[in-house]
Amino acid sequence: MAKTPQYTDAPSLRGFDKFAKGVARDCFSKGWTGRISAKSHLILRSPDGETTVAIAHANGSPRARGNTLAPIRRWERTQRDRTRPGR
Incomplete structure (x- = not known):
């Protein structure tokens, strides 16, 4: 049986850029x-559990950085839209 991965708010970031x-x-x-x-x-998971992002040790190219940030920015926009009155 596969183990369920344990998420925490403080995984070791040793070795990451x-x-x-x-x-x-x-x-x-x-x-x-x-x-x-x-x-x-x-592997990052948003508080609502809908968004997951994987980050490699090194994200040297601007394209890789943009691809890493895109789902995070989408999640932030979604959160702002949900808190706006009238939505």
Whole structure:
């Protein structure tokens, strides 16, 4: 039987680049949780459980960084839209 992965708000970020650590800390401050996968990626899960983001150790290219941030930004927009009156 497969083990259920345990998410926490403080997984070890040792070995991740500065960009990945910054994204993770920002997400943790907004209530996200995370875990380290079997292939050493940081897996972040949003507080509502609808959005998941995988971050590699090194995100050197601007495209990789943009692809990492895109689902986080979409989630933030969704949260703002849900809190607006009249929606």
